[in-house]
Amino acid sequence: MLKVGLLGAGRIAGVHATAITAHPGSTLVAVSDYLPANAEKIAAQYGCAARSTEEIIADPSIDAVLIATSTDTHSGLIEAATSAGKVVLCEKPVDLSLERACACLAHADKTGKPVMIGFNRRFDPNFGALKKALEAGEIGKAELLSITSFDPAPPPVAYVKVSGGIFRDMMIHDFDMANFLMGAAPVTVAATASSIVDPEIGSVGDFDTAVVSMTYADGRIAVIKNSRRAVYGYDQRVELLGSRGLLQAQNMLENTVVKSTADGVTGAKPTYFFLERYMPAYAAEWAAFVEAVKGGGSMPVTLRDGVDALAMAEAATASAKSGGAPVRVDSV
Template identity: 70%
Template structure:
């Protein structure tokens, strides 16, 4: 049984706590958070201890940590955890700074401890099935990828100011998905972003609506569309056109009931937010991490994968500001 330390008792930390405690091979041993009351409450719910982060890292009985703290702490905690002999699953992104993320990779490369980055969408059964079908040759060679990712409503501006911006905070999931589907990074990226949902987001220096085009050395193209507002729910779709066919993954709806009358045909809305939409993906992600640790197999999402997605986010930010395509140098 692996003993796990959870660093971060916020919204996503609580999601991970469910999966850690519910897995047959792991137990939630300790929880830390800057909000001590939150840590104590979550720890008590699962019979764990509420400790400081340093105490968790110093505890030799804890085998691995899951980092679900604020982004600006990720690189430091990855380095400290691996130095303490812990395996690590860290929420995305690795850092807000690409250079800092690369430094983290360099510092942890020789630790011998595995570091997995939490791009949970790779583990969504529908997106994973698309990737498996592509790998099996079902549609020939991938040629054109389209990813749609719309949030139901924008976050508060207070969050926007510390998030690193839409490309690093929101679209980074889609950059990783593009890398996952296309088998690697593009040669160039061209981004366009505006603030039409909430003027306060623009005033904070960010965008809330964006379209990015990724171009690959062999001529393949990927298009990513993001918006902070889709009033009908959490819109998560993917379409992949290949030389011999098309693969697509549609939204998960609130229910499967449809109504057909002479007035038309209606169905349910997409599930409202990521907690509902990706709950199963988070559970599969945790199982994949545990299986890799127990069996010694390569992690399905590496620290290098996290850096590759962050490099795209940084390039997109530059492109959106300059209005010009940016070449990738990974």
């Protein structure tokens, strides 16, 4: 049985606590948070102990930690946990600073302890099926990838101020999905971005609407579209054109009922937000982590994958702030 400590007790930590306790191969033994009351709430709900982060990391009986704290703490906690001999699953991104993330990668490599980054969308059944169809050669060679990711409403400006910006906070999921599907990182990234949903987001130096185009060494192209506002729900789609066909992963809907009348044909909206859309993916992500730890295999999403996605976010940020000029990923 894998004994797990949960660092962080916010909304996403609750999702992870559910996955940990539901899996037959893991048990949640302790939780911490900078607000003790939050940790105590999770502890009471899931029957574990509320302890300090330092105590959890230092406890030799705890095998693994799941880091669901604020982004600016991720690298330091990864380093502390791996130094203490623990395996780690850490929420994205690795850090707000690419330089700091690279230092974290070097540190973790020296400890030899595996680290998995929480790009949960790789474990979504629909995207997984698309990936399998691609690998099976069903559409030939991938040539043009399009990823759509629209949130139903923008986050509070207080969150935006500490998020690292739309490319590090939101689009980083899509950067990783592009790497997952294309099998490589792009050579160049060009970003066009603006703040048209909420002027306050622009006033703190961020964007709420962005389009990124990426080119690969072999000529392939990928396009990512992000918006902080889609009034109809959480829009999550992938389309991949290949040399012999097209693969599409469509939205998950609130229900499958379609009404057809003389007035037209209507159906349900997409599920409202990530909790509804990606709960199965979080459970599958944790199951893959446990399997990798117990089987001694490599992590399905590595710390290097996290650094690669962050480098793309850095390149996109630089491109957007320079007016959309392409930026080489290796230059950042």
